Amino acid sequence: MTRTFPLAPLAAALVLTGVHSHALANDADIEERLAALEERVIAAERRAKAAENRAARLEAQRSDKQDYENRLTSLEKQASSDDGFSFNAYARSGLLLGDDGKSLPGGPYVTPAGTVGGAVGRLGNEPDTYVHAKLNHRHTYDNGAQQRFQISFADSVETSNDWTSNESQLNVRQLFVELSHLPSLEGTAFEDATLWAGKRLDRDKYDIHWLDSDVVKLAGLGAGAYDVRLGDDWTANLSLYGRSFDDFRLDPEDTELSADTDSLILTANNYIGNWQVMLNAISAADNDQRLTEGPGNAADNGLHGLLTYKGDSFFGLADGSFRASLLHGQGLGAEVKQIGANGELLDDAQATRIAIQGTTYLTPTWRIAPAVLAEVSKDRFVEGDDYRWATFNARIANELTDNFEMQYEASYQSMDLDPQGYKGRNQVEGDFAKLTIAPTFKPEVGGFWKRPELRAFASYTTWDDELNDFDGNDAFGQDGYTGGQWSFGVQAETWF
Secondary structure, eight states: OOOOOOHHHHHHHHHHHHGGGOTTOOHHHHHHHHHHHHHHHHHHHHHHHHHHHHHHHHHHHHTTTSOHHHHHHHHHHOOOSOOEEEEEEEEEEEEEEETTSSBOOOSTTOSGGGGGTOOOOOTTOOOOEEEEEEEEEEEEOTTSOEEEEEEEEEEEEOOOSSOOTTTOOOEEEEEEEEEEOOGGGTTSTTTTOEEEEEEEEOTTOEEEGGGTEEEEBOEEEEEEEEEEEEETTEEEEEEEEEEEOOOBOSSTTOSSOOBOOEEEEEEEEEEETTEEEEEEEEEOTTGGGSOOSSSSOBOSEEEEEEEEEEESSSTTSSSSEEEEEEEEEEEGGGOOSBTTOOTTOBTTOEEEEEEEEEEEESSSSEEEEEEEEEEEEESSSSTTOEEEEEEEEEEEEEEOSSSEEEEEEEEEEEEEEEOTTGGGOOOEEEEEEEEEEEEEEOSOOSSTTOOOEEEEEEEEEEEOGGGGGSOTTSSTTBTTBSSSEEEEEEEEEEEO
16 A cells, blocks of 8 residues: 655645745745645545545455355355354345335246246345344364254245234254364365255355346255365265155045155265366155146156356456356256256156356446346156246446445346146246346445345336236236336345
């Protein structure tokens, strides 16, 4: 940092020295010159300080390359030697109203494509209150071994009332124990590994935050090992997860559900340099006996794979970051986002999805985060069904002061859906678009991942009329929700 020397005293000394050689100069003239010089020096110091502040902010912005998912992963990976309890959470809550002053349907999955994972931009599009709170306890033993216990709770409601027990979905989201730094594993591939067992969301799952969509989500009851070292630049996460499918009928004449089954997911998640290669094998005994809604047999097994490249720049064009993923699944693996979670998939089901996202600064005060999420799938629930959709989203922010910025989001989704009558749904083809403006206050600007944020917003949403015919039970086509309308609201979002 450049040191700023006080110039006013020095200037005064020089001027006073000059008095002896200029007998005609009077005291008033000297004082005026001194005052003018001091004003110029003060103004120069202010400009220098402002320049230093701008440089510091820009440096902080450029150093904020580590994205949201990585920081969450870092929190999970912490093996702090400080024993005791810690607490962290994610939460959002807000009010979403139409131009008639009444609450509106909303959420990233509000479109017909949302039934098969097609999310749209979330800014100015969330009517819910959601919280996921985590309580951790760590302990280090005399031999250096460490343990971490976590229990976490989550709840989601859409009512605006303060007392929501009748609508609450309060849930124990995670309950697991981790062991690390075990002396008996020194010298093996598990020397730096973390062993775990219990109920959990996989530590290294990640999402496209702007769409509130996991790119890949592995969760359930099970056990595994993180960070098993298989080479100099190769680590792997190995796990076995179990999930329970919904009960199902075996015969059309059954009046009650008569069978159930569990889904087992065996995972090898490999990290090699900037690449991630994830392989999953899924099995659900007797699920092929499930009665389906149309032609085709339910799957009792499946395969799933993910290939991801994580870049340390904005697609090689500028400072920032990006991540690009390709996912494919067959059978029970055709639910490519939430692995092993859907028992209604057919044996011939297959799906392929791409997920691309990045963040960068366009100028010292303008930043952008574009994202693409798209999928093609067929034979999912009925032989011959076909689902095609693509979402293009961009979150933009303009930092105006240290604590205030204008956020903008443009979201567009194209869909061609042919459910072949599954759940009474009709074939539709059309487009959805949303534009949101959100004045935002926060403690400190300087990146997409700084929270909390307090937002007001206005959104304009429109879609093709044909999409109203997809499902008589969904939001589209309801009175007051047919497209081409404004919505308004406020929201708080935080994580730590």
